[in-house]
């Protein structure tokens with residue numbers, strides 16, 4: 330798969346996920362076979378004002394590439410300045426036309442832009458002029474069920490210079506409820522000539538194959554399916570190559586957790602790890618014996634050392650329970 334001038338090793342992309350797809354998370358997912366990943370969404374306003382938080386979201390390393398930098402905002406000129414400012418931080422710029430969060434849409438950004446096709450044209454055109462990097466647009470199906478307009482928005486984005494489109498086929502009012510309507514991905518694929526990437530509800534290797542087959546999309550984007558489950562990526566790759574890919578055993582999970590801890594502490598320190606790793610640990614432990622008690626325990630831990638010890642104890646007990 331190729332996006333503009335950017336060739337990719339495969340067509341499995343990691344979704345931008347605010348609060349999740351930080352540097353350690355992206356590095357973990359790369360180890361299991363993802364090539365292109367995205368930053369969490371970054372405010373264009375924050376970037377041009379040189380906000381400290383936005384700089385933290387851009388944290389990356391040499392191994393963390395190819396990387397798409399995702400921007401959100403509502404002002405074409407501010408988005409253009411932000412894109413020019415960050416174009417050396419990744420290989421690709423992505424525009425967020427899908428975020429449903431109130432604070433974001435109230436500012437006219439994210440999925441609010443879907444309500445203003447003329448503004449979308451200005452935004453994409455301005456960013457296109459500002460950077461020579463490949464440019465992608467990530468959108469939802471529409472604002473609500475009475476204003477489904479992804480085909481119009483997709484065509485506009487393509488006409489103004491987008492090199493690929495990612496569709497999460499839910500409306501803003503659906504947020505994350507119900508099923509993603511993959512038929513929208515198929516219709517978008519048939520309506521534009523640039524590559525189309527499908528996003529939504531891929532949680533098993535079979536789903537990945539089904540989305541590609543049902544919609545004809547060029548690439549797939551993995552989001553929540555990878556929570557505590559980087560094996561989703563390796564299982565999709567294995568299935569394609571006709572290799573078996575058994576579910577991870579507790580030892581493999583523990584190895585991934587140790588690696589995640591190590592990367593997290595290296596880049597963000599123990600204090601932040603104490604709080605941010607909890608959600609990942611809840612996901613990595615899903616389905617193992619006594620996972621509920623483990624979740625309660627780690628939410629009460631007060632130091633990183635305590636969290637790490639509780640984690641080792643839990644996974645080692647799970648390994649023992651499989652062996653005996």
Ligand SMILES: Cc1cc2nc3c(=O)[nH]c(=O)nc-3n(C[C@H](O)[C@H](O)[C@H](O)COP(=O)(O)O)c2cc1C
Nearest residue numbers: 344345346347369370497528529530531551552553
């Ligand atoms: C916690 C969370 C954070 C998200 N953050 C972003 C974001 O920053 N930018 C974006 O374009 N989409 C964001 N999304 C949407 C995802 O990229 C993806 O399109 C959506 O979750 C559907 O895919 P999935 O069913 O595979 O998770 C977010 C979704 C979730 C659940």
